[in-house]
Amino acid sequence: MMKSHAYQNKGVAVFGLGKSGLSTAQRLHDGCANVRVWDDRPAGREAAENAGLDVQNFQTADFSNIDILVLSPGVPLTHPAPHPVVELANRSNVDIVGDVEIFLNEKTAGKLVGITGTNGKSTTSALTHHMLADAGRDTALGGNIGTPVMDLPQLNADGTYVLELSSYQLDLTPSWKADIAVILNVTPDHLDRHGDMAGYTAVKEKIFQNQNKADVAIINIDDAICKEIASKIEADNGAKLTPISVEMEVEAGVTAVGGILVDNTKLGAGWTFDINRLDALRGKHNWQNACAAVAVTRALGLSNAEIAKGLKTFGGLAHRMELVAKRNNVRFINDSKATNAEAAEKSLASFENIFWICGGVAKAGGIESLTPLFSNIRHAYLIGTASKEFAATLDGQASYTVCDALEVAVLKAAEAAELFGQEATVLLAPAAASFDQFKSFESRGNVFRDLVEGLGK
Numbered sequence: 001m002m003k004s005h006a007y008q009n010k011g012v013a014v015f016g017l018g019k020s021g022l023s024t025a026q027r028l029h030d031g032c033a034n035v036r037v038w039d040d041r042p043a044g045r046e047a048a049e050n051a052g053l054d055v056q057n058f059q060t061a062d063f064s065n066i067d068i069l070v071l072s073p074g075v076p077l078t079h080p081a082p083h084p085v086v087e088l089a090n091r092s093n094v095d096i097v098g099d100v101e102i103f104l105n106e107k108t109a110g111k112l113v114g115i116t117g118t119n120g121k122s123t124t125s126a127l128t129h130h131m132l133a134d135a136g137r138d139t140a141l142g143g144n145i146g147t148p149v150m151d152l153p154q155l156n157a158d159g160t161y162v163l164e165l166s167s168y169q170l171d172l173t174p175s176w177k178a179d180i181a182v183i184l185n186v187t188p189d190h191l192d193r194h195g196d197m198a199g200y201t202a203v204k205e206k207i208f209q210n211q212n213k214a215d216v217a218i219i220n221i222d223d224a225i226c227k228e229i230a231s232k233i234e235a236d237n238g239a240k241l242t243p244i245s246v247e248m249e250v251e252a253g254v255t256a257v258g259g260i261l262v263d264n265t266k267l268g269a270g271w272t273f274d275i276n277r278l279d280a281l282r283g284k285h286n287w288q289n290a291c292a293a294v295a296v297t298r299a300l301g302l303s304n305a306e307i308a309k310g311l312k313t314f315g316g317l318a319h320r321m322e323l324v325a326k327r328n329n330v331r332f333i334n335d336s337k338a339t340n341a342e343a344a345e346k347s348l349a350s351f352e353n354i355f356w357i358c359g360g361v362a363k364a365g366g367i368e369s370l371t372p373l374f375s376n377i378r379h380a381y382l383i384g385t386a387s388k389e390f391a392a393t394l395d396g397q398a399s400y401t402v403c404d405a406l407e408v409a410v411l412k413a414a415e416a417a418e419l420f421g422q423e424a425t426v427l428l429a430p431a432a433a434s435f436d437q438f439k440s441f442e443s444r445g446n447v448f449r450d451l452v453e454g455l456g457k
Contacts, residue, residue, distance in 0.1 A: 001027065001150065001151045001152065001153065002027055002103060002106050002107065002149070002150045002151065002152055002153070002154065003027065003030065003031060003106070003154070004027045004028050004030060004031025004033065004102070004106055004150075005031050005106065006031075006102075006105040006106055007028055007031060007033040007067075007068070007102070007105075008031055008032045008033060009032060009033070009034065010033050010034065010067045010068065011033075011034045011036075011065045011066040011067045011068075012028050012033045012034065012035050012036075012066070012067065012068050012069075012070060013035075013036055013037070013038075013058060013061075013063070013066045013068070013069045013070070013089075013094075014028070014035060014036075014037045014038075014069075014070045015037070015038055015039070015058060015069060015070070015071055015072060015075060015083075015085045016039060016044070016071060016072020016073075016074060016075050017037060017038075017039035017041075017044035017045065017047060017048050017072075018044065018072060018074070019148055020072070020073075020099045020148035020149070020150070021037075021039070021044075021070070021072045021099070022044070022047055022048060022051065023099070023148040023150045023151050024070055024099040024102055024148070024150045025037045025048065025051075025053055025070075026051055026053070026150075027102075027106075027150040027151075028070075028102070029052075029053060031106075034065075035053060035054060036053075036054045036055075036056045036058075036061070036066075037053050037054065037055055037056070038055065038056060038057055038058045038061075038085075058085045058088060059084055059085070059088070061088075063088055063089065063091075063092035063094055064092065066089075066092065066094050067094070067095070068094060068095050068096075068097060069085070069086075069089040069094050069095070069096045069097070070097060070098065070099060070101075070102060071085075071086065071096050071097070071098060071172055072098075073098055073144075073166060073168035073169050073172065074168065076193060077096070077168075077171055077172070077193075078193075078194075078195070079192060079193050079194060079195045079199070080192055080193075096172065097172050097173065097174065098168075098169055098171075098172030098173055099148060099149055099150055099169075100143065100149055100163070100165065100169050100172070100173045100176065101172060101173045101174065101175060101176075102149075102150060103149040103150055103152070104173070104175055104176065105175075106150070107154065107155075107161070108154055109154070109155060109156055109157045109159065110138075110140075110154075110155035110156065110157065110158075110159040110160060110161050111159070111160045111161070111179040111180070111300070112160075112161050112163065112177070112178045112179050112180075113128065113160060113161065113162045113163065113178060113179065113180045113181075113182070113296055113300075114163050114165050114176065114178040114180075114181045114182065114207050115128065115162070115163070115164050115165065115181075115182040115184070115207075115292070115296075116164070116165045116166070116167070116170065116182070116183055116184070116204055116207045117182075117183055117184025117185045117186070117204075117220075118184075118185050118186055118187045118204075119184065119185055119187070119285065119343075120184045120185065120285055120286075120288060120289050120292075121144070121145075121164050121165075121166075121184060122144070122145050122164055122317055122320070123286065123289045123316070123317055123320060124164075124182065124184060124289040124292045124293055125141060125143075125145050125162055125163070125164035126141065126145065126314075126317055127281075127289060127290065127293040127310075127311075127314050128162050128292075128293040128296050128297060129141035129162040130310060130313070130314050131293060131297045131302065131306070131307065131310030131311070131314070132160055132162070132297060132300065132302070132310075134306070134309060134310045134313055135297075135302050135306040135309075135310060137158075137159075137160060137300070137302075138155055138156060138158055138159035138160070139155075139159060139160045139161070139162060140152045140153055140155060140159070140160075140161050140162070141162045141163075141164075142161070142162075142163060142164075143163035143164045143165050143169065144163075144164040144165060144166045144169060145164040149163065160300060165207065167193075167194065167200060167203045167204055168193065170203050170204065170206040170207060171194075171203050171206070173206075175210070176206060176207075176209055176210065177209065177210035177211060177215075178207065178208075178211065178215065179214075179215055179216070180215065180216040180218065180296050180299055180300070181207045181208050181211060181215070181216070181217050181218065181239070182207070182218040182219075182292050182295075182296060183204060183205075183207055183208075183218075183219055183220065183226055183229065184220050184223075184226075184288060184289070184292060185220055185223040185225075185226060185288075186200070186201050186204050186223060186225040186226060187223075188200070201225055205229055208229070208233060208238070208239060211238055211239035212238065212239065213237070213238065213239065213240065215238075215239040215240065216239055216240050216242060216295075216296075216299045217230075217233050217238070217239040217240065217241050217242070218242045218243075218244060218292055218295045218296060218299075219233070219241065219242075219243055219244070220243075220244050220245070220288055220291075220292070221243045221244070221245050221250065221253075222245050222246060222247045222288070230243060242254065242265060242295045242299070244288065244291035244292055244295055245257075245291070246284050246287045246288050246291065249262055249264070250264065251264060252264055252265060252266070253265065253295075254268065254291040254292075254294050254295045254298070255291060256275060256287035256288070256290060256291050258276075259274065259275050259276035259287055260272060260273075260274055260275075260276075261273045261274070261275050261287070261290060261291065261294060263294060263295075263298060265295065265298055265299075267298050267299070267301075268294075268298050271304050271307075273307070273308055273311065275287060275290055275311060278311060278312065278314075279316075279323045279331070280314050280315055280316030280321070280322075280323065281311065281314065281316075282321060282347075282350040282351070283321070283346050283347070283349060283350035284346075284349075285346045286321070286350075290311060293310075293311075294307055294311075297310065318334070318442070318445065319334055319335070319336040319337040319441060319442060319445035320335065320337045321333055321334075321335045321346070321347050321350065322334040322335070322445070322449075324448070324449050324452045324453070325452050325453065327414075327418070327455070327456075328418065329420075329421070329422060329423050329424060330414070330417040330418060330420075330424050330425070330426060331351070331423075331424070331425045331426070332414075332425075332426045332452045333347065333351070333425055333426070333427045333428065333429075334428050334445045334448050334449055334452075335347040335427060335428055335429040336428055336430060336434070336441045336442070336444045336445030336448060337441055337445070338429040338430060338431060339360075339363070339430065339431075339432065339433050339434070339441055340363045340431060340432075341363070341365060341366065341367050341368070341369045341370050341431045342369070343429075343431070344358070344367070344370060344429040344430070344431035345369070345370055345373065347427055347429045348370060348373040348376055348377070348427070348429060349373055349376070351376065351425040351427060352376055352423075352425075353376075353378050353417075353420065353422060353423060353424040353425060354376050354377050354378060354424075354425050354427050355377075355378055355379050355380075355381070355413040355414075355416055355417045355420075355424060355425065355426045355427065356377050356379070356380045356381065356413075356427050356429065357380075357381045357383065357406070357409045357410065357413055357426070357427065357428045357429075357430070357448075358380060358381075358382060358383070358386075358390060358428075358429060358430050358431050358432065359382045359383040359384040359385075359386040359387050359390055359430060359431075359432055360383065360384040360385070360386055360430045360432030360433050360434050360435075360436055360437065360438075360444070361384065361385055361386060361432050361433040361434070361435060361436045362385070362386035362389050362390070362432050362433075363431075363432060363433065366386070366389050366390065366393055366431075367390055367393050367394075367431050368393055370431065371393070371397065374394070374397045374398040377398045378399075378416070378417075378420065378424065379398070379399050379400065379401065379413070379416055380394055380398055380399070380400040380401070381400070381401050381403045381408075381409035381412055381413050382394075382400055382401070382402045382403060382404075382409075383403055383404060383405060383406050383408075383409050383430075383437070384404070384430075384432060384436045384437055385436045386432045387402045387403075387404065388402075390431075390432075405437075406428075406437070406444070406447055406448060406451065407451060410426070410448065410451040410452065410455075411451075411455075413426045414426055414452075414455055426452075428444075428445070428448045430444070
């Protein structure tokens with residue numbers, strides 16, 4: 001794990017003691033910083049006390065001997081209103097940063113790959129890391145995915161950190177500079193935290209801050225906002241621009257029109273690879289993720305054979321179009337992360353002959369927007385409190401069975417898919433939240449996986 005030296009004898013306040021906040025506080029404490037911590041949640045404070053950290057209520061604390069405030073990404077910095085601890089730091093002229101800023105001051109070597117976007121950043125980060133590791137490269141994955149950055153190891157000069165970065169993290173990392181930076185898309189999200197779309201876009205664009213001509217900027221030009229960002233980088237003659245697209249082939253970029261990946265970068269020299277039959281990378285959204293990962297790994301020197309092997313052996317992320325099993329002609333896909341219609345649309349568009357398990361707590365708009373994809377559905381199995389609403393939308397357009405419980409839905413869907421006699425997919429893509437029957441989408445997906453594994457036993 002990362003050892004802290006840069007903040008020795010400095011006063012550091014850490015607010016927000018989730019996984020990353022607690023990790024950062026512990027590393028700073030081990031590095032002889034004068035650390036004090038606080039969390040509004042009793043569980044966070046208890047965890048800090050058990051770790052031997054100095055727990056103090058910041059709302060009544062004196063910040064005169066604090067040099068820096070490390071803020072959890074989940075705490076409002078500016079919108080809808082600054083958190084009281086942020087206001088205290090501002091009044092005390094204390095710099096406010098996040099754990100990634102601390103990491104940048106502690107890491108001693110290794111290249112930095114930063115990946116952001118409203119959607120797809122987790123899959124792209126995981127795929128990039130997998131391809132590097134599969135090729136025998138020294139690499140570490142962290143940030144907004146999996147491991148907190150301060151728990152990552154120190155890499156050597158040939159190593160590569162692959163960091164997934166949210167808008168919140170970018171907003172708290174003033175010295176961020178990536179050797180290779182990726183932006184996948186920018187669509188309305190977290191506007192309550194960034195004021196408006198312009199504010200959200202400006203923060204996402206920080207993934208490219210401080211880059212120069214030696215660095216690489218990888219941008220999805222199918223996204224209108226990202227295309228504008230690409231034009232600015234090109235006009236400023238800054239980082240080397242590598243465009244990616246799944247809609248059109250582009251010069252000096254990486255594309256996947258119709259699922260045929262073409263690498264037209266200088267190092268790629270027109271190399272092609274068919275990703276249509278890779279279960280973990282089905283759908284246009286995953287073709288986009290693959291283009292980005294190929295652009296990154298190509299810039300880091302991977303060969304055609306290494307890139308192809310990495311793509312073929314990627315297993316995907318849990319609960320994101322995860323292939324759980326294949327029994328005869330039937331695939332079982334866990335897309336429990338699809339908690340709204342927009343997310344479910346991607347998996348519904350990626351398969352045919354779908355036996356669809358959906359429902360939970362409905363989001364605004366329900367599944368109305370998915371109507372054009374109902375032709376892909378052989379039968380729907382409805383669970384949770386959304387069953388009645390979803391049934392009304394499906395009525396007359398796709399056949400359905402109200403099952404209420406996931407256990408019933410899996411059994412019925414598996415039986416019907418087996419009897420169908422052709423290639424078919426049992427797809428859990430709920431298009432709804434999970435908390436009516438499960439504590440999280442992860443819990444829902446895990447139950448689905450267990451039920452599938454138990455079929456026929």
